[in-house]
Amino acid sequence: xxxxxxxxxxxxxxxxRDFAKTELLPGVIxxxxxxxxxxxxxxxxxxxxxxxxxxxxxxxxxxMDTISYVLIMEELSKIDASASVIVSxxxxxxxxxxxxxxxxxxxxxxxxxxxxxxxxxxxxxSEPEAGSDATSQKTTAEDKGDHYIINGTKxxxxxxxxxxxxxxxxxxxxxxxxxxxxxxIVEKDMEGFHVGPKEDKLGIRGSDTHTLQFNDVKVPKENxxxxxxxxxxxxxxxxxxxxxxxxxxxLGIASGAYELALKYSKERKAFGTEICxxxxxxxxLADMHTEIEAARLLVMKSxxxxxxxxxxxxxxxxxxLYASKVAMEQTVEAVQIHGGNGFVKxxxxxxxxxxxxxxxxxxxxxxxxxxxxxxxxxxx
Ligand code: CAA
Numbered sequence: 001x002x003x004x005x006x007x008x009x010x011x012x013x014x015x016x017r018d019f020a021k022t023e024l025l026p027g028v029i030x031x032x033x034x035x036x037x038x039x040x041x042x043x044x045x046x047x048x049x050x051x052x053x054x055x056x057x058x059x060x061x062x063x064m065d066t067i068s069y070v071l072i073m074e075e076l077s078k079i080d081a082s083a084s085v086i087v088s089x090x091x092x093x094x095x096x097x098x099x100x101x102x103x104x105x106x107x108x109x110x111x112x113x114x115x116x117x118x119x120x121x122x123x124x125x126s127e128p129e130a131g132s133d134a135t136s137q138k139t140t141a142e143d144k145g146d147h148y149i150i151n152g153t154k155x156x157x158x159x160x161x162x163x164x165x166x167x168x169x170x171x172x173x174x175x176x177x178x179x180x181x182x183x184x185i186v187e188k189d190m191e192g193f194h195v196g197p198k199e200d201k202l203g204i205r206g207s208d209t210h211t212l213q214f215n216d217v218k219v220p221k222e223n224x225x226x227x228x229x230x231x232x233x234x235x236x237x238x239x240x241x242x243x244x245x246x247x248x249x250x251l252g253i254a255s256g257a258y259e260l261a262l263k264y265s266k267e268r269k270a271f272g273t274e275i276c277x278x279x280x281x282x283x284x285l286a287d288m289h290t291e292i293e294a295a296r297l298l299v300m301k302s303x304x305x306x307x308x309x310x311x312x313x314x315x316x317x318x319x320x321l322y323a324s325k326v327a328m329e330q331t332v333e334a335v336q337i338h339g340g341n342g343f344v345k346x347x348x349x350x351x352x353x354x355x356x357x358x359x360x361x362x363x364x365x366x367x368x369x370x371x372x373x374x375x376x377x378x379x380x
Contacts, residue, residue: 005071012068016075019048024080031082031206032351035198037162038083038206046117050076050087055095059107060116066241066303070248074299077252078259081355082206084252088245089158090114093363094121094167097183097238101226110165110185122163123242124154124186124212125235131155132368134169134235135178139214141170148172148184148224150217153196156362160210161195164188168214169231181231185223192217203354240313242363244306247299247319250327250359254295257327257334257352258288264338264347281337288330295323314376321369324359331356 005013023044031038045051053069055061069091076084098111113119130136139152150170157166166186173180186193196211226234262285265276275281302315331353335342342349360366 005067009067009071012064013071013075015048016050016072017078019044020075020079024076024083028080028206029345029348029351031080033205033345035200035205037208038080038086039162041083042086042117042120045076045083045087051090051117051120052095052111052115053087053091055091055099055111055115059099060112060114060118061095061099062115066244066306067300070244070251070299070303073245073248074252074255077249078256080206081249081253081352081358082204084249085158085204085207085358086120088242088249089123090117090121092242092245093123093238094165096241097123097167097225097234098185100237101230101234103222105222106185106225114165119164120159120162122157122159122166123238124157124166124168125239126155126157127153128155132365135181135232137169137171137181139168139170140174141172141182141184141219143172146221148182148219148221150184150186150192150214150219152214154212154214156199157210157212158362159208160212161198162208166193166212167225169235172228172231176229178232179229181235182228183225183231183234184219185225186214186217186219190217190219201358203351203356203358205354236313239363240316241306243316243320243369244299244302244312246359246363247295247302247316247323250320250323250356251292251295251299253352253356253359254288254292254323254327254330257331257349257356258285258292260347260349260352261285261288261334261337264341268339268341275337284333284337288333291326291330295319295326298322314373317364317369317372317376320359320363321366321373324356324366327356327359328353 049062052061057063114121141148141150168184168186172182192215194213199209268275298319302319305312305315334349341347
């Protein structure tokens with residue numbers, strides 16, 4: 001077993017770290033305040049190959065492995081979790097699904113543009129009454145021979161108002177349950193597709209989250225992904241990889257907050273010495289470091305499983321469950337170490353604390369991860 005990063009992995013991590021510090025940091029507070037989508041920064045991330053990290057270069061991607069993906073996700077998330085979720089959704093939920101299960105035509109037409117970052121993707125599964133219970137899709141896709149007609153509403157869609165291509169999960173044969181679900185590629189200009197209101201969120205405020213409406217949207221049959229009825233498995237497989245990305249995001253949020261708290265504790269004086277010299281603070285830092293290291297090992301293990309071609313459904317759920325808990329708990333501690341300053345925006349930790357919460361909710365709540373893990377435990 002080798003826990004060391006290769007020289008190449010270190011270079012990738014350092015490039016992402018450098019980008020996050022020089023490009024993401026300067027406007028991050030303003031974007032959070034204004035709920036401003038980082039359009040120009042997405043272009044810069046695309047130039048660095050971050051929008052199609054694991055995609056084969058023949059489809060416009062960077063051809064890197066999953067370890068590289070989580071290293072990039074961690075570094076971006078330390079500074080700006082809004083930017084990193086844009087990257088994560090495009091990579092894990094959209095590019096991965098198209099590359100693994102799309103036809104050659106779909107890859108040429110859509111994946112090449114998404115992986116290069118020329119276009120942005122969104123993944124549309126959640127509905128007003130189908131978030132965790134993903135089989136209860138109310139959105140319908142009626143088979144009309146050479147095309148489908150899609151009707152329904154999708155909620156909380158990341159990149160919702162900014163995407164060019166949407167992977168839309170819909171029910172085609174209600175009586176077949178999860179086997180009657182399909183996924184379709186919808187283009188933003190298709191008639192009947194409407195972007196609804198933007199959500200005013202607690203965290204990841206620089207990302208763009210919308211309700212979407214589909215009113216008799218005509219989608220050609222060749223835009224269905226996989227065999228008829230493959231949609232639910234497509235969503236589950238795709239979400240397993242997505243959970244590695246969100247686990248890495250949670251790790252980044254936690255480690256970003258920890259680094260800020262550590263630095264602050266060495267500068268801030270109270271009772272005649274830097275506060276890190278008080279055991280009350282030193283022990284907090286020890287706990288934070290330990291928890292974050294444990295989360296990192298779980299995130300890396302899951303990425304490693306994926307790179308080795310092993311099943312990663314359970315390890316990704318474990319990594320996401322644990323890393324998101326660490327992110328929530330340790331960002332609260334980082335605010336505490338900062339005292340009154342922690343409550344003020346310019347110190348960044350309050351934003352990281354707000355951003356942490358979503359990692360316990362999206363791409364499956366913590367309770368959903370426990371369903372996945374407990375089923376695996378009971379099966380074995
Ligand atoms: N890979 C492949 N197939 C899978 C699978 C996986 N990881 N997980 C389940 N399946 C298959 C099962 O084998 C089964 O197939 P068969 O009938 O052929 O055996 C089928 O799918 C149904 O599986 P279950 O009976 O386990 O399904 P379920 O209804 O009990 O649901 C669940 C399981 C884990 C709770 C699932 O519904 C789930 O993950 N829900 C959460 C959905 C979610 O993450 N939503 C978040 C929205 S996306 C988002 O947040 C994006 C964003 O914008 C950031």
